[in-house]
Amino acid sequence: MAKITYDGIEIEVPDGTTIMNAARQLDGKLAPPAMCYYTPLKGSGGKCRACLVRVAAGSAKDPRPMPKLVASCITPVQDGMVVENNSSPQVLEVRKGIVEMLLINHPLDCPVCDQAGECSLQDFAFEHGLSTTRYEEERRTFDKVDIGPLIQLHMTRCILCYRCVYTADQLTDGRVHGVLGRGDASEIGTYIENIIDNDFSGNVIDVCPVGALTDKTWRFKQRVWFTKPVNAHRDCETDQCAGRVTLWYKGPEVLRVTGRKDENGEVKEWICNTCRFDKKETTDWTIEGPAPVDRSSVVSANHYELPVLNQQVIADMPASTVRELAQNPPLKLGGLNG
Amino acid sequence: MGRKLLTEHINVEGIDTMAVYRQHGGYRSVEKALKTMTPDEVVEEVKKSGLRGRGGAGFPTGMKWSFLAKPEGVPRYLVCNADESEPGTFKDRQLMSKLPHLLIEGMITSSYALGANTSYIYIRGELLYVLRILEKAVAEAYAAGFLGKNILGSGYDLDLHIHPGAGAYICGEETALLESLEGKRGNPRNKPPFPAVSGLYARPTVVNNVESIAAVPVIVNEGGEEYAKIGIGKSTGTKLISACGHVKNPGIYEIEMGVPVEEFIYSDEYCGGIWKGRELKAVVAGGSSVPILPKSLILKTAAGEPRLMTYESLSDGGFVTGTMLGSGGFIAMDETTCIVKNTWNFSRFYHHESCGQCSPCREGTGWLEKVLHRLEHGHGQMHDIDLIVNVAKQIEGNTICPLGEAAAWPVTAAVRHFRDEFEWHVTHPHEATRPGAVYHGGLVLA
Ligand SMILES: Cc1cc2nc3c(=O)[nH]c(=O)nc-3n(C[C@H](O)[C@H](O)[C@H](O)COP(=O)(O)O)c2cc1C
Ligand code: SF4
Ligand code: SF4
Ligand code: FES
Numbered sequence: 001m002a003k004i005t006y007d008g009i010e011i012e013v014p015d016g017t018t019i020m021n022a023a024r025q026l027d028g029k030l031a032p033p034a035m036c037y038y039t040p041l042k043g044s045g046g047k048c049r050a051c052l053v054r055v056a057a058g059s060a061k062d063p064r065p066m067p068k069l070v071a072s073c074i075t076p077v078q079d080g081m082v083v084e085n086n087s088s089p090q091v092l093e094v095r096k097g098i099v100e101m102l103l104i105n106h107p108l109d110c111p112v113c114d115q116a117g118e119c120s121l122q123d124f125a126f127e128h129g130l131s132t133t134r135y136e137e138e139r140r141t142f143d144k145v146d147i148g149p150l151i152q153l154h155m156t157r158c159i160l161c162y163r164c165v166y167t168a169d170q171l172t173d174g175r176v177h178g179v180l181g182r183g184d185a186s187e188i189g190t191y192i193e194n195i196i197d198n199d200f201s202g203n204v205i206d207v208c209p210v211g212a213l214t215d216k217t218w219r220f221k222q223r224v225w226f227t228k229p230v231n232a233h234r235d236c237e238t239d240q241c242a243g244r245v246t247l248w249y250k251g252p253e254v255l256r257v258t259g260r261k262d263e264n265g266e267v268k269e270w271i272c273n274t275c276r277f278d279k280k281e282t283t284d285w286t287i288e289g290p291a292p293v294d295r296s297s298v299v300s301a302n303h304y305e306l307p308v309l310n311q312q313v314i315a316d317m318p319a320s321t322v323r324e325l326a327q328n329p330p331l332k333l334g335g336l337n338g
Numbered sequence: 339m340g341r342k343l344l345t346e347h348i349n350v351e352g353i354d355t356m357a358v359y360r361q362h363g364g365y366r367s368v369e370k371a372l373k374t375m376t377p378d379e380v381v382e383e384v385k386k387s388g389l390r391g392r393g394g395a396g397f398p399t400g401m402k403w404s405f406l407a408k409p410e411g412v413p414r415y416l417v418c419n420a421d422e423s424e425p426g427t428f429k430d431r432q433l434m435s436k437l438p439h440l441l442i443e444g445m446i447t448s449s450y451a452l453g454a455n456t457s458y459i460y461i462r463g464e465l466l467y468v469l470r471i472l473e474k475a476v477a478e479a480y481a482a483g484f485l486g487k488n489i490l491g492s493g494y495d496l497d498l499h500i501h502p503g504a505g506a507y508i509c510g511e512e513t514a515l516l517e518s519l520e521g522k523r524g525n526p527r528n529k530p531p532f533p534a535v536s537g538l539y540a541r542p543t544v545v546n547n548v549e550s551i552a553a554v555p556v557i558v559n560e561g562g563e564e565y566a567k568i569g570i571g572k573s574t575g576t577k578l579i580s581a582c583g584h585v586k587n588p589g590i591y592e593i594e595m596g597v598p599v600e601e602f603i604y605s606d607e608y609c610g611g612i613w614k615g616r617e618l619k620a621v622v623a624g625g626s627s628v629p630i631l632p633k634s635l636i637l638k639t640a641a642g643e644p645r646l647m648t649y650e651s652l653s654d655g656g657f658v659t660g661t662m663l664g665s666g667g668f669i670a671m672d673e674t675t676c677i678v679k680n681t682w683n684f685s686r687f688y689h690h691e692s693c694g695q696c697s698p699c700r701e702g703t704g705w706l707e708k709v710l711h712r713l714e715h716g717h718g719q720m721h722d723i724d725l726i727v728n729v730a731k732q733i734e735g736n737t738i739c740p741l742g743e744a745a746a747w748p749v750t751a752a753v754r755h756f757r758d759e760f761e762w763h764v765t766h767p768h769e770a771t772r773p774g775a776v777y778h779g780g781l782v783l784a
Contacts, residue, residue: 035697046528047695049736068735074528097732101701134725137708160694179523182506183692184704 002079006030007087019072019083020051028263032085033095033124035102035209036161037073039266044166045073048159050098050124054091057082069094092128099129105140105184106210107156115211117224117298120265121159140184147177147190148197150216150277151205155187158212164188164204171270172198188212199238202276206259206267217277218256224248225298227255232285234275242269245276246291254280260291340594341568343556343576344549348436354471356478359439367447367555368484372492375558380451384554386562388574393419393510393547394625394665395740396649400562405534406452407542414542416454417519418445418551420461420468421503421510424625425687426667429578430548432590434461435468437552438475442498444551446484447558449496452544456497460515463505472500507691511739512545513537514693525695526739547665549578569595573648577666584618584672586610599623599645599652600637603670616672619778620755623652624664626684627744629751630677631661657751673778677759678770681752682710688745699742702733706749713760716767723760727753 003012006023007030013022021039023031032053037045045051052069060080069091072083085091103125110116142155160179165188168177177196180189190196196204205213227248236243248256257276259267279285293299352358359365371380385400406414418441422430434441441459449457461469476498479485487495501519503509509518513527516538537543553575557565566574573595582588585603587610593602602608603618612618621636622628638645640659645651652663671680689703709726712718730746737743753760762777763770769782776783 046738048697050697052736071528094732094736097736098697101697101705101732104701104705135705137705137712140704159697160700162695179694181694182508183689183694184700186694186700 002077002081004077004079004081004083006083007085013077015079016076019053019055019070019075019077019081020045022077023072023083023085024264030085031264032072033120033128034073034264035120035124035159036163038163038166038207039264040268041163041166041207042170044161044163046071048098048102048161050095050102050128052091052094052098054084054088055081056084056088095128096130099125100134102159103129103133104135104137106159107139107141109157113157113211114214114219114224115157115208119211120209142187146216148201150202150273151196152214152216152219153188154212154214156212157210158188159210160186160188161209163207163209164213167204167207168196168201171200171203172196177204199241199272199274200270202273203259203267203270205276206261215256215276217280218248221255222250225300226250227299229291229293229299231260231288231291233288234279234285236272236275238272238274240270241272241275243271243275244269245271245285247282247285247287252282254282256280263294340592340597341576342592343565343568344433344440344552344578345437345590345592354436354438354475356439356475356482359437363559364439365443365446365482365484367558368443368450369490371447371450371558372490372494377451377453380447380558383557383562384451387553387557387565388562388569388572389550389553389557389565390573390649391547392549392553392577392665394424394627396663399546399550402534402546403452403544405532406544407535408453409542412541413456414452414454415538415544416445416449416452416457417512417515417538417543417545418457418459418548419510419512419515419545420459420465420548421507421515422462422465422548422665423507423510423691424627424665424667425684426582426622426669427580427625427665428582429580429590429666431462431465431468432580433548433552433578434465435471438472439479440552440555441472441548442475442479442484444554445498446479446489446496448544448546448551448554449498450494451554454544455495456499458519458538459498459500460509460519461500461502462510463503466502469500469502476500506693507687508693508739508741511741514739515545516543525693526741528738549666570646570648571650573650573663577647577663579647579666579668581609581668581670583668583670584613584616584675585670586613593647595648597647599647602647602668603637609670612670612672614672616674618670619673619675620671620677622661622667622669622671622748624662625667626669626687627747628662628664629657629660629747630680630755631659631751632755635659635755636661657747658754661751674776674783676714676776677752677756678710678714678763681749682707682714684748685710685745688741692741692745693739696736696738696742698733699737699745702729702742703745705729706745710749713763714770716763716771718760718764718767720761720764723753723757723764 032051035048035050051072053072055066057063059078144154176190205215227250230247232247233244245257246260247254259271347362381403389399390396508514509524511526514524518524533543576592579591604611618633620632622630639654649663653660685707689707692699692703694700709722730749733742734746759777
């Protein structure tokens with residue numbers, strides 16, 4: 001076991017645990033943001049640099065600070081390590097820079113992007129970024145490509161986290177998915193326009209932190225915050241499919257099926273393409289109940305249980321806005337009409 | 339005249355053949371090491387020699403070797419980094435094409451010291467003709483019994499493979515090189531683990547530059563202490579410097595560590611001064627990634643001491659007033675050189691060569707290039723100058739591999755020492771884009 005101090009809080013974790021996972025054990029909300037690391041994917045992490053933290057003391061044996069910020073998702077703890085995340089101004093400054101870097105070539109087409117509302121990049125930028133940009137150059141763009149009939153790749157939005165590559169590599173046999181090119185001209189390719197044709201290929205959609213890989217059976221159907229996530233399961237015949245999913249309802253209709261994400265936004269049980277793309281009737285499933293949604297998530301906005309705007313927020317709004325919202329509610333207003 | 343430890347026989351007719359190389363004392367170090375020394379004794383000599391890695395970082399080779407993990411029954415590897423692609427650096431290419439047997443001799447002696455039975459030379463893909471020369475020499479070495487099973491009856495076996503890259507600068511970074519050698523995309527690995535613990539095929543591995551390995555035969559033949567007598571302080575032995583740019587005599591020079599920079603530039607023994615009777619403006623002393631210095635700071639340190647060709651002297655003053663010896667790619671620029679254009683050109687290179695794995699480097703290198711392109715072409719604004727410095731700072735130190743720093747340093751240094759020239763590009767966009775017009779020391783030359 002190793003005892004570490006993380007933002008002033010002491011925690012003891014098994015040897016070999018990464019700083020990221022130690023922090024998540026403490027509280028996912030206090031952990032550094034992760035844009036590339038994905039627990040179930042071996043080899044993931046270390047790339048986006050969103051999770052950089054300062055190690056103020058390396059270990060009890062060698063209490064010197066580490067010379068550079070380290071990627072918390074791949075750096076194992078040492079007994080006596082002192083880690084600074086939000087308590088380090090340097091970390092927060094660098095993180096602002098990482099957001100900026102990830103956004104300069106991002107299209108910012110959230111209004112038409114299916115991922116909006118459940119996008120890690122939106123969350124990351126909202127929490128750590130600036131609301132202005134210093135970027136005046138032309139942005140990098142790519143054409144959209146269909147990889148098979150069910151998945152679309154919109155490379156312009158990709159942040160090159162490599163999660164889909166590891167997923168395709170580790171989950172599907174005979175890999176047909178990887179990174180081509182170099183630098184900011186790198187792109188996810190399915191060499192050469194081979195479709196990802198495998199029972200589990202749909203999982204690349206779930207792991208994608210942004211809207212670069214989307215489910216074609218769901219594209220443009222609905223904003224995610226107007227849907228209601230419900231956990232369900234079925235007895236799936238596909239070998240190794242968990243059959244435990246989240247159904248996303250709009251009224252009585254199942255608009256999409258995804259793997260179940262945990263509190264860190266990670267899918268721990270993969271699902272097969274039959275469950276994901278073909279089983280869209282309530283009768284296909286045994287319903288377990290509402291999927292837990294974090295209070296801060298925009299998905300909560302339309303949630304039957306969690307009104308998102310509280311009285312204080314409403315009190316701070318101009319009366320005209322409140323009136324308009326009440327007459328024409330795009331969101332549910334807590335205590336007003338909910 | 340300084341001593342030539344590596345290149346003494348470089349111009350001998352036929353020195354690329356086994357027979358002639360042997361006549362000039364070739365492969366003596368193999369005989370000496372394998373017959374009279376234990377591997378640890380060879381490592382010890384290299385430690386004593388004070389040899390520092392010639393690939394750029396200057397890490398002591400003997401120390402690197404002693405860090406190599408040696409678990410029982412697990413193979414370990416020596417990999418020679420012959421990917422030489424840093425702009426301004428072209429010494430390894432020459433050494434390998436003229437003296438292929440020197441590298442092979444060094445590989446055998448070094449592999450023996452490290453206990454490696456399979457070793458690799460990873461050579462830059464564009465150097466196909468050098469690859470052919472090396473392959474021929476390797477075949478000769480096998481035929482002469484210096485490679486293969488039971489070398490010289492010592493019981494030591496070694497196979498040496500040469501593997502060409504496919505033309506990516508990033509594959510010169512040691513862990514990207516190992517990925518590429520394994521047949522994968524050449525993305526640098528996160529460290530730790532370092533190659534000394536988990537390198538090629540997850541085995542303990544040493545990666546060394548061509549010139550570092552080529553220095554090993556001399557060290558074994560003459561002894562580490564003899565080698566360490568040449569040079570100054572922690573910069574021992576000789577160093578190959580590839581001099582290019584606006585000098586009278588560009589080329590490759592083997593210098594004893596410690597030659598004054600001024601002598602290196604102006605003496606007829608070396609560069610012979612600046613061409614066309616012009617004045618020196620700036621120098622990039624160790625390959626395109628090291629900070630550029632203006633004439634005043636490259637000839638003398640900020641304290642007024644003469645600057646010497648050593649690791650320590652060149653980095654005197656840190657990055658505020660100093661630079662680095664790096665890989666020995668010495669680029670001299672005369673007064674007609676536009677620093678903004680040159681900086682843009684360098685950043686274009688790093689943008690093109692970033693592997694794209696980590697966000698600060700992937701995005702930041704492109705950003706730098708685009709802003710520098712605007713500045714150079716008369717579309718810059720004053721705030722762009724601080725912007726590029728800030729973007730460079732955001733990259734530096736926050737990436738997986740040092741290419742991020744290599745892209746950032748030239749930009750911050752250029753602005754640090756030549757800010758007025760950047761500003762002139764903003765305030766005089768028409769002048770700045772007039773062909774031939776160059777700003778130099780407050781004057782516009784046309
Ligand atoms: C982007 C990048 C490119 C590099 N290219 C080379 C190269 O072409 N040749 C080389 O010897 N070292 C190169 N290096 C340095 C190597 O990573 C490594 O430090 C070196 O090969 C170690 O050998 P040495 O200790 O003998 O210098 C490069 C490093 C970086 C970050
Ligand atoms: S497509 Fe998505 S999952 Fe794949 S690398 Fe890009 S951002 Fe990551
Ligand atoms: S710093 Fe640049 S070249 Fe190095 S790993 Fe990151 S993206 Fe690749
Ligand atoms: S989450 Fe750690 S580097 Fe991306």
